[in-house]
Amino acid sequence: MAKVRIGDVAREVGVSLGTVSNAINHPERVKPETLALINDAISRLGYVPNQAARQLAGTESRVFGLALPRLDHAFSLQIANGAQAESHANGYDLLIASAGNDDLLENHYLRYFLGAHIAGVLVQPMATSSWRPALDKPMIPTVYLDVHHQGLANCIAPDNEAQGRLILQHARACGSERVAVIGEARFTQLALRVRGICDAARESCISVELIGRGDWNTAEDGFQIGRRLAERPVGHRPDFVVGLTDVLAAGAIDGIMAAGLSVPDDMLVAGCDGNPLAWSGSVPLTTIASPGYELGRLGVRHLLAQIGGKELTSSSYGHAVPKLIERASTCRNPGLVSHVEVPDLNLAEYLGSPSIA
Amino acid sequence: MAKVRIGDVAREVGVSLGTVSNAINHPERVKPETLALINDAISRLGYVPNQAARQLAGTESRVFGLALPRLDHAFSLQIANGAQAESHANGYDLLIASAGNDDLLENHYLRYFLGAHIAGVLVQPMATSSWRPALDKPMIPTVYLDVHHQGLANCIAPDNEAQGRLILQHARACGSERVAVIGEARFTQLALRVRGICDAARESCISVELIGRGDWNTAEDGFQIGRRLAERPVGHRPDFVVGLTDVLAAGAIDGIMAAGLSVPDDMLVAGCDGNPLAWSGSVPLTTIASPGYELGRLGVRHLLAQIGGKELTSSSYGHAVPKLIERASTCRNPGLVSHVEVPDLNLAEYLGSPSIA
DNA sequence: CTCTAGAATTGATGCGCTTCAATTTTTGTC
């Protein structure tokens, strides 16, 4: 199965090599009948253009790269799906690389994308507290997703504050008066959620108690805290527990039940992530869905804007809206699922700040 | 930000272009101190090799491609994670493309991979009944995943029959005597599950009733069937319901409960897929986890074997083992989760058959 | 039938790199 080159096609048809190239890249420059002959020969011979040679010879590639920390997190997948849809809608391909939570590998893929002179790169960096741009001198359009970094124009993140506000509004709607927030806000994302919760609580005159220390992030951690909260005497017990992540919240439910109380009869519990896996608990969990799909789309649009050199306004990006997903953990009649929306992701902020280039 | 080429590095160090190339590709050929100088210059200048040029000049690429029908199906993700892990363990990168359930796009990506002369391609084709290899003349190592196709060597699929047997063994262990299987076995995968169930039932003298017509595959379909089953008089009612997919099973649970019966007190229900989303139902669902992760690893090993030209034996591949995940829907004391294993995926079969090349 | 603008086609050039035969430098030995 010898490889078929463009010259083979040319010889087959009896035209020059350049004509075949034109037929592929600029069909309008080629006489219709010649074009037909060439296309015929191409499919007959099974010719597939060598991408490496094309790129080397100067065609701009129509491929975006997406580097994800892992593939098993729902949020990342929503990003991938959104990015895929938007890329495809604009005539671009999307190649996804997973770094398997290995920051060396993340860098490796980024360099690979760079070397493959891809049209643009989307990166959802690993959630380490000390994050900084992997490509200090980005030579291709790059957008960082789910990153809050002041001074960097090319970072897009969902509005975590809005998520926090949304959760607290829900607590109020449920008639709750004492909210406990569990989880350590190590990462900016979580800290912003806390801020949103506190802001909304202040407006609503709801008391908020923050319970976070160390690196709590497992269901076990949630379990311990949930149990201890449930064991408090009635007057000192929160009536609404917010887990900063779904995993914590799910653990808390089990902890509360282990202490002999009922969710949602004695305490309400909500999470924050929209992680489908968090459904697995004993009680389906109310949560806030981060708009991953929209984030992926936004990222691609930002890439396209960088490529086009266009100055885009916030409105041309569309909006990424976090959603409240109400389930049994905060609801007396499970099965009913409603969606509440909140104003949108603030895009003006990152559009206004200077690029890191 | 002019691009740095290999010549720039060479000039910087004061050696020839070829030496820099050697330093990158065959460090052992270069004097240690020269190597140090070159590496220093590379990082100082921020040189990144142009992949297109490398490939064109003849380096074999160390990248595998994985084409997935969609990104939001748990099974596909497990495959991706497994493939990623195994690729990386062998010094290969993995690039993932999602066809967004569009078969034109699937073909497009396959052609792209081919043109990018990637080292090998893993394909999980779309689940259409009329599937056939997209690349009729594979010019690069190709492995089809989750496909049962007789006569094709490069197809790897989990042992769906074993999954069926496993489910029925579990039914027997639960003391069930009348099993109802719901779902239409349109695709080979599902048909094989049914066969496994029937085989095991015959051995165990358990009665099996197949309920499948049309294209049942939604939770709503499951709901309707579940309700009708529950409404039967006691003597004619199955005591164990198997959904050929988790979605059907989850729907069936709701249908049974809508008819006033209890799961698991009156009827037991199990699914088949290991879809984490299926946890979302009112009752956590017992299911069979398809070994997607192992399948991805196996696929990569098969690719490596094709590249190495080695004749591999079944044992050198390792095994992909479906697992029973026991949850509340078949268990009176939920919270207890156990794993039961079954013999392995039959690899000898596909290793022995001729390649499609 | 000739001339010319425009359309269609040609083919040499170079993209950045790896490779390999040829050349130079280093090392070890007597």
Added chain:
DNA sequence: GACAAAAATTGAAGCGCATCAATTCTAGAG
């Protein structure tokens, strides 16, 4: 210190393609 063998380095030749100036062909006008 001379010589051979080994190690290190060099530089030219492509890899397959897109581009573009140059060339040939076409068709319409006079």
